[in-house]
Amino acid sequence: MSSELDMECIKQLQVCGELQRKKLKARSIKEIMTGLWTFVPSSVCSESCLPGFSQVPRLGAPYCCFDCRPCPEGQFADQRDMKSCLLCPKEQYSSHTRDRCLPRTEIFLAFEEPLGFMLALVALFLAGLAVLVLGVFLKHRDSPVVRANNRSLSYLLLLSLCLCALCALLFLGQPSVSTCLLRQTTFAVVFTVAVSSVLAKTLTVVLAFRVTRPGDRIRVCLSPGASTSVVLIVSFMQVVLCGVWLATSPPFPDRDMVSEPQHIVIQCQEGSGTIFFCVLGYLGFLAVGTFSVAFLARGLPDVFNETKFLTFSMLLFCSVWTAFLPLYHSARGKSTVAVEIFSILASTAGLLGGIFIPKCYIILLKPERNTAAWLRQGHQAQQERQSEMLQRWCVPRSTPQIFMTYSFGKSPGPPL
Template sequence: MFDDRLLIPHGFYQPGDLLIGGIVSQVLFLYNNLSFMEQPAKILINEPISVPKNYQHVMAFAFAVKEINENLNILSNVSLGFHILNSYYTAGMTYKATLNLLSTQQRFVTNFKCHHQSKLIALIGGCISEISANVAIISAIHKIPQVLYILFQLTYGSFLPVKSIRMQFPFLYQMVPNETHQHTGVVLLLQHFRWTWVGLLAVADDKGDQFLQTMVPMLSENGICSAFIDRIPKRAYFDELIDLMIKRWENYVIISDKKVNALFVYGEPPSFQILRVLLFLAPFLSLPPLCKVWIITSHWDFASLSVQKIWDIQTFHGAISFTVHSKQPQGFQKFIQTIRPSWVKGDGFVQDFWEQAFSCSLKVYNGLGERKKVCTGEEKLESLSGILFEGKMTGHSYNVYNAVYAVAHALNKISSQHRSFRGSLKLQDVQPWQVHHILRRIAFNNSEGDTVSFDENGELVTSFDITNWLMFPNGSVVRVKVGRLEPQAPQGKQLAINDDQIVWNQGFNQVLPLSVCNENCYPGYSRKKKEGKKFCCYDCAPCPEGMISHQKDMDACVNCPEDQYPNKDQTQCIPKIISYLSYREDLAIALTSLAIIFSFVTIVVLGIFMKHKDTPIVKANNRMLTYILLFSLLLCFLCSLLFIGQPGKATCLLRQTTFGIVFSVALSSVLAKTITVVVAFMGTKPGSRMRKWVGKRLANSVVLSCSFIQAAICTLWLSSAPPFPGRDMHSVKGEIILECNEGSVSMFYCVLGYMGFLAIVSFIVAFLARKLPNSFNETKFITFSMLVFCSVWLSFIPTYLSRKGKYMVAVEIFSILSSSAGLLGCIFSPKCYVIVLRPELNSREQLVRKRK
């Protein structure tokens, strides 16, 4: 049971027709740990320890009530008062303070009030979740709405999940959004800066366990690894501090890992104070200072205890926090400038605040008889360092301000409803549960234009400011808003941050710090997992041939589209160029020129033979076969032009078949000439049966039959699998080859094979007949021409297969031209020499002499 004679020593009371209760945590005491082995010790330090910055919460409360009472548009006939008590960060004192607010003055008799006592209409309080829960338990029994201005509601913490909260604490309202929004925001922040190797520091209690169970999988799902996890004590008793230092800093080497530059810290104000103690003692243990980016949620406000005001806090310089969106109400800074130790009679906080903030005493001697500097009472709050007290309204104080206004607007709405439908109503008769029903649907704009409303779970609908904390050696603190988190925004637009405004810790020299397990894999490389390591630790492997990676840290290289190819560094895809043997290229121009020149030479030779058609040298070797051979050679030279230029449907159909048939006619003519020589020699012998074959019938039959077979092969090719225009994407890097797809490769080689067969037969027959005694014998020249022809086409096959694209076509054109030129030169150049330069040899007498 509580001793009703022991009242809460720290409180602030201002009378009014209706009272709003408040629970704050500005003062605390240090106790020894309870061992249950001896009589519990009393307070170790007689003087309370103040958290000066939290006094602003009290000021925000008083300022909001003052504004409401002066505003004729809100509760014009009713004055608001408040009764604020301190929780001392302990459950016992929180229960006691709550019961004190619900009881008659000076007595712990709940549900009983004197007739002159003002009614408590709502409770605003709870700077940490444990205190909020303790207040909620009592207020729920009495059905009094409780508005939490700094509620850290966990997914699984001191409060149950959202649905269970509404069932167990239906009168609970939270002036901050659900904490999961902040966790999502941290993930987005880490992704924004590409920090994938981060450290996690969590308070060592059930809430910290639940945080890690939620956060670690969330980080992994988003490609982020926890390099280490360490726990911060929830609180430490005075006699445990030394042992705690030794135990906790065994992990200091791990925390100081230079690869881990981002630390996500989860805890509440008491755990922050413990962390400050550990960091303060690090230099005394010869430990290096930490140079990190501290990422925190709205739990922390970087508030120092009065005994810590000279401690260096620059370790946290450049920290980034998610704070509930706030603004600066007009008149607040002017209001706090009026505060003095005796500014109002009912303020029981101001004396301890003043003495500990300014390190002076309002009395000549303190309780221990030790002389201290005497406070003048005129000290300026703006002279205090920002770690102790801030002149601008903090996010937590802004929540207090809005919470008071939410209650006032709810009362005002009740009053207006009764005037409209039921006549006048005395607000003094309104029950707290009635305020609860209005608060559920309340929505209003505060003096700064921000909308205040709650969702179906009793949580404030608002956004978060991303704040960059600047800590200076003189203790001053500057908050810079560098971005915003909008939980209700569409996916991908929730986080907005201005990188250029962020000031990093001095150790980073204003360069964006890296927090990765290893260096990034640059474009052109992909990540390769290290065995036995977390997925954020990897090696960088170059992309395989033909693949690229165009971003940092790609899990795998990717193929380019078919019409593109990788650049030299394999970092991007470049469009392939269209490639074919164009008439504009030097190679094509050279080949075209050769084809035209040889064609012209062939025409000249044909003209010579036609002009001298009646001469013996022309008649002796079957004049008609000579014309057929020369005309076919002319077509051979000209058909090479079908291979130059962009392939089309017609050219693809004609290209190989025309070449095959024309060449077969030429080879057939050569074979017929050779056979004619052999038959003519054999027919000159007495009684030879070959005499009947001597003449044009045999030659014509050979040419027609041999050419017909090639024409039949080509017809079968065109009817079964004809050539067609195609695009070769892969043979040559960086090129799309426009080519004629042969349709059937076997038929193509059948055409070439048949020509080879004719050439070999011609070569064999000519070789065997090369020494026959005949005037103007051609077999020697045919033998040499077939040798050239076979050599060209035998070398053609490996050369053709080893080339790609337009060079493959060029090889075939060159083979056509060179083999045709070989036939033309070897067979006809000796005859042209005789006809043109040695006409005396082209006579019948010479023919008879040679025969004899």
């Protein structure tokens, strides 16, 4: 009897276990189905794109497959899985992560910056040096070195070089309407005065050595009024060009939003580019002409002649501005202003150092050379060198040495 009860309990337990397994299986299936309906399945092709990236569909792949591409400069994506990036406003730029836009800051070459401060110091130093040299020339105005090459032109050249150095300060600081009008025009006019003064000095030296007779008409061109007229006429033409420039299409302040993505560069727009390059072209033509005249006159007697120094200084001037043109067009933002200031200061230093520093060296450190006797002695030595050169070219090489000695009035040396 007991064995039958035990068998019955075992059968019931088996049935209960089977029912429990069926309930558990149904429950698990229900949970799985419920999860499929309540959660969106993730793509098996691509991961979700983070902010700062946009979706780019893969070619030949299902629609759910895509690549994540970072947003380019000037665009942003502030949400996940954006189909395309959005443009930032003109006054803003995209952050490093490209997930938002940040406001741009206005910049210009200021006096407070290290570069602007150094350029201002160099400009003031060159202006002070020009004034110091002018003081030396005024103090020794009656000395032969100062009188030898037109004192009035030397004074005018030194004043113009002082203004050339100071005009570089107009390019520093925040541009305004007044500074934009004065920058290029002041630079063009004062440099034209400087180069025309060099041209007048060179022509004076060349014409002085062409005067062979007391009544020669060339003497009229050697008067101080003639040299001043050259400077006035050449400078007046540049003033006319600048006046046309200011009357038709003057420079004005502009906001450059292209050169630097994170900044707005405040700069002076030149207005009419054609007239601007006409102004520069006129100055360049004048500089090349002055260099050519000085180069052709470099072989004149050294004592009364400064054309070698004029040639060297104009060579530096032309070299600086030849290198300036490609640098000016390739520079962007504040670098454009810095390149122009550097060219102004370098050319000013070339003219000041090449022409006047050797004279100051003689006046201050070699006063024995700054005398009329020294000049006469040097002139005689120059004439002797010229006569020796004539002897070498005029006497045939086959002529015996003793014949050459007697022919020029000198006694032969003792026989060997």
